[in-house]
Amino acid sequence: MSARIPSSDAPHRAGFACFVGRPNAGKSTLTNALVGTKVAITSNRPQTTRHTVRGIVHRPEAQLVLVDTPGLHKPRTLLGERLNDVVRAAWSEVDVIGFCLPADQKLGPGDRYIANELAGIKKTPKIAIVTKTDLVDSKQLAEQLIAIDQLSRELGFEWAEIVPVSAVGDTQVSLLADLLVPLLPESPPLYPEGDLTDEPEQVMVAELIREAALEGVRDELPHSIAVVVEEMIPREGRPENKPLLDVHVNVYIERSSQKGIIIGPKGARLKEVGVKSRKHIEALLGTPVFLDLHVKVAKDWQRDPKQLRKLGF
Numbered sequence: 001m002s003a004r005i006p007s008s009d010a011p012h013r014a015g016f017a018c019f020v021g022r023p024n025a026g027k028s029t030l031t032n033a034l035v036g037t038k039v040a041i042t043s044n045r046p047q048t049t050r051h052t053v054r055g056i057v058h059r060p061e062a063q064l065v066l067v068d069t070p071g072l073h074k075p076r077t078l079l080g081e082r083l084n085d086v087v088r089a090a091w092s093e094v095d096v097i098g099f100c101l102p103a104d105q106k107l108g109p110g111d112r113y114i115a116n117e118l119a120g121i122k123k124t125p126k127i128a129i130v131t132k133t134d135l136v137d138s139k140q141l142a143e144q145l146i147a148i149d150q151l152s153r154e155l156g157f158e159w160a161e162i163v164p165v166s167a168v169g170d171t172q173v174s175l176l177a178d179l180l181v182p183l184l185p186e187s188p189p190l191y192p193e194g195d196l197t198d199e200p201e202q203v204m205v206a207e208l209i210r211e212a213a214l215e216g217v218r219d220e221l222p223h224s225i226a227v228v229v230e231e232m233i234p235r236e237g238r239p240e241n242k243p244l245l246d247v248h249v250n251v252y253i254e255r256s257s258q259k260g261i262i263i264g265p266k267g268a269r270l271k272e273v274g275v276k277s278r279k280h281i282e283a284l285l286g287t288p289v290f291l292d293l294h295v296k297v298a299k300d301w302q303r304d305p306k307q308l309r310k311l312g313f
């Protein structure tokens with residue numbers, strides 16, 4: 001595999017790619033590495049990504065818009081079903097699909113489930129991306145490449161490419177972009193130069209808080225947390241050179257018994273969540289922020305259609 005250098009009279013291309021893969025496969029990290037900044041939140045817990053966050057990769061000859069979808073999984077709740085609908089909708093709209101498979105894990109039923117769905121999407125080219133190659137040696141990597149090739153043969157389709165990458169080690173990330181670009185349609189740029197994401201600021205802010213809230217919580221909690229930014233308003237009466245943005249946020253959990261976990265002894269954990277996420281929010285918005293976090297119980301929201309709508313799903 002070698003980098004492709006386009007001739008200067010090559011047509012401009014622009015289009016959409018989405019990364020699919022089971023939870024934790026490294027999709028968000030790869031999106032961020034390609035875009036070069038933190039647009040999709042990451043965590044070492046599965047199903048972190050709920051929103052379709054787009055990252056935009058700008059090149060002189062192309063613009064690649066990345067749609068980061070949630071991991072496809074067997075639905076157990078109404079939320080789970082909705083998430084899978086979001087995934088399939090994203091798949092049918094893109095110009096190319098990148099299937100992320102971690103190098104350090106043998107192909108499992110989850111991967112086969114997704115590959116089988118991919119086999120049904122005939123028109124869209126599919127690239128297999130072997131992620132986290134920094135975690136394995138070359139023998140393991142070779143075995144994984146063979147297994148992935150074998151998988152598509154069994155299901156009756158062919159990968160447009162199979163690319164090993166490490167987002168953390170920054171290995172072959174730009175090669176991946178080189179391989180994705182020729183699969184995009186000829187088109188002028190779709191977004192202004194310099195835009196890295198079209199995600200609304202409030203959604204980005206909510207995701208940063210959710211990311212901080214997820215750090216270090218026990219297994220049962222992650223799926224129970226939803227974050228909604230209610231309001232972002234500039235504080236009145238501040239001197240022009242010392243602005244302050246008031247950000248009012250509700251952190252929803254499903255049961256009152258979860259309150260203690262998220263708030264912590266004497267509010268210590270919630271405070272930590274605030275301090276950590278505020279740093280990222282200030283960097284994102286480029287202004288000092290006063291963060292007002294409230295924890296609220298939305299009973300069994302994952303199973304309740306009304307609540308799901310209210311929380312933006």
Ligand SMILES: Nc1nc2c(ncn2[C@@H]2O[C@H](COP(=O)(O)OP(=O)(O)OP(=O)(O)O)[C@@H](O)[C@H]2O)c(=O)[nH]1
Nearest residue numbers: 024025026027028029044046047048049132167168
């Ligand atoms: N060593 C190593 N770890 C990685 C790499 N890419 C991602 N990870 C780690 O793998 C974990 C999951 O990464 P994410 O990018 O959140 O995975 P995801 O597929 O977006 O996960 P969901 O949002 O749950 O679907 C995180 O702890 C990352 O730090 C990589 O190239 N090398």
